[in-house]
Amino acid sequence: MAEQVQVFGFWESPFSRRVELALKLKGVEYQYFEEDLPHNKSDLLLKYNPIHKKVPVLLHHGKPIAESLVILEYIDDIWKESYPILPHHPHQRALARFWAKFIDDKVVVAVVKAAGSRGEDREKAIKEAREALETLEKEIEKSNKLFGGDDIGFVDIVGTVIAGWIPAIEECFGFQLLTTDNFPNLIKWSDQVVNHSIVNQILPPKTEIVAFMKANWKF
Amino acid sequence: MAEQVQVFGFWESPFSRRVELALKLKGVEYQYFEEDLPHNKSDLLLKYNPIHKKVPVLLHHGKPIAESLVILEYIDDIWKESYPILPHHPHQRALARFWAKFIDDKVVVAVVKAAGSRGEDREKAIKEAREALETLEKEIEKSNKLFGGDDIGFVDIVGTVIAGWIPAIEECFGFQLLTTDNFPNLIKWSDQVVNHSIVNQILPPKTEIVAFMKANWKF
Numbered sequence: 001m002a003e004q005v006q007v008f009g010f011w012e013s014p015f016s017r018r019v020e021l022a023l024k025l026k027g028v029e030y031q032y033f034e035e036d037l038p039h040n041k042s043d044l045l046l047k048y049n050p051i052h053k054k055v056p057v058l059l060h061h062g063k064p065i066a067e068s069l070v071i072l073e074y075i076d077d078i079w080k081e082s083y084p085i086l087p088h089h090p091h092q093r094a095l096a097r098f099w100a101k102f103i104d105d106k107v108v109v110a111v112v113k114a115a116g117s118r119g120e121d122r123e124k125a126i127k128e129a130r131e132a133l134e135t136l137e138k139e140i141e142k143s144n145k146l147f148g149g150d151d152i153g154f155v156d157i158v159g160t161v162i163a164g165w166i167p168a169i170e171e172c173f174g175f176q177l178l179t180t181d182n183f184p185n186l187i188k189w190s191d192q193v194v195n196h197s198i199v200n201q202i203l204p205p206k207t208e209i210v211a212f213m214k215a216n217w218k219f
Numbered sequence: 220m221a222e223q224v225q226v227f228g229f230w231e232s233p234f235s236r237r238v239e240l241a242l243k244l245k246g247v248e249y250q251y252f253e254e255d256l257p258h259n260k261s262d263l264l265l266k267y268n269p270i271h272k273k274v275p276v277l278l279h280h281g282k283p284i285a286e287s288l289v290i291l292e293y294i295d296d297i298w299k300e301s302y303p304i305l306p307h308h309p310h311q312r313a314l315a316r317f318w319a320k321f322i323d324d325k326v327v328v329a330v331v332k333a334a335g336s337r338g339e340d341r342e343k344a345i346k347e348a349r350e351a352l353e354t355l356e357k358e359i360e361k362s363n364k365l366f367g368g369d370d371i372g373f374v375d376i377v378g379t380v381i382a383g384w385i386p387a388i389e390e391c392f393g394f395q396l397l398t399t400d401n402f403p404n405l406i407k408w409s410d411q412v413v414n415h416s417i418v419n420q421i422l423p424p425k426t427e428i429v430a431f432m433k434a435n436w437k438f
Contacts, residue, residue: 051321051354060310063310065310065313065314065317069316069320070316070320071313073313077312077313090293091279094289094290095284097292098285101286
């Protein structure tokens with residue numbers, strides 16, 4: 001199996017880690033190629049993702065797929081039987097896609113903007129990020145469970161960028177986004193996610209993320 | 220059927236028109252609610268899309284779904300048998316999702332930025348938009364067909380924003396993005412799309428889009 005499934009990734013990339021998490025949840029073996037980022041992209045990465053030139057890339061039987069959400073859908077399409085990632089019911093599936101898109105379009109964009117700006121621009125981006133996180137807080141409060149219900153699902157996989165990376169960004173850039181006082185349900189969800197036995201294997205330690213960001217996130 | 224399927228849309232919105240196009244291709248009857256945008260959003264729109272407060276919203280058996288790409292996936296999930304929108308093969312399906320995301324994230328974002336800026340910022344955005352369109356030009360050149368093959372598919376539906384709206388934006392804002400010289404395949408694709416018997420029914424006339432933009436796109 002492993003030689004048919006290959007992942008081009010980078011240890012610190014939350015997008016790349018999503019793909020590995022999905023494969024591990026499914027019990028799919030894969031061959032992993034660690035890219036030397038941010039400066040030495042391999043020829044294979046550039047060959048397989050010529051449009052965006054970014055990790056992650058999934059190669060299945062030699063055919064490449066890029067973009068983490070697209071890859072997660074593909075993994076769920078191919079290995080249907082083992083560990084469903086997207087909900088079975090079409091309306092639930094649509095909601096999962098909606099929230100995954102929300103996390104990438106609203107939370108990630110605002111957090112990266114906050115990290116990369118100063119002064120008023122940073123304050124504005126922090127406000128945007130908190131508003132997006134409040135929307136998620138309300139959503140997760142409704143069910144008091146993981147987004148995927150009792151098991152890690154599509155939105156939880158995508159949300160590892162919040163659970164695993166936001167604490168490192170807060171430490172690295174010196175601003176606070178998630179506090180137990182304001183986000184009790186999101187913090188509870190986040191604890192459940194990071195302590196999950198498989199997520200735990202794929203999340204880089206916070207200290208290493210912070211060290212990488214300090215060395216490489218030059219704004 | 221019509222009372223079970225409702226669309227909250229707006230005639231000038233390319234995102235809202237995608238949903239109607241998908242339903243028409245599938246032959247699904249629906250009840251249409253025209254929103255009075257940009258200023259008088261209905262209480263129902265705010266109720267059904269409280270997160271983004273935007274069209275389109277699809278209501279199916281009373282359950283709302285927002286975000287045009289998410290809605291298109293849902294429509295294809297529910298009405299599987301009639302007129303497939305996404306390709307059947309998982310790798311082809313992944314590629315369709317990749318290109319749809321590319322159109323929204325790269326082409327639409329850059330074109331809107333170009334329309335909303337001046338001077339150097341506009342020049343930069345126009346360059347970004349042209350680069351994204353060149354990527355599509357090369358992709359469509361490979362097959363010399365529609366993105367969906369012989370029939371309008373997922374990427375073509377999403378791409379109506381290019382075929383139907385870019386000419387209006389060019390006229391309205393006085394810059395040129397798509398020329399036959401530089402984009403022969405994209406122009407040929409665009410002609411095929413806008414002349415398709417069903418797309419033709421849902422695309423607003425260019426003059427009306429231009430008039431709406433002139434009146435409402437205040438930057």
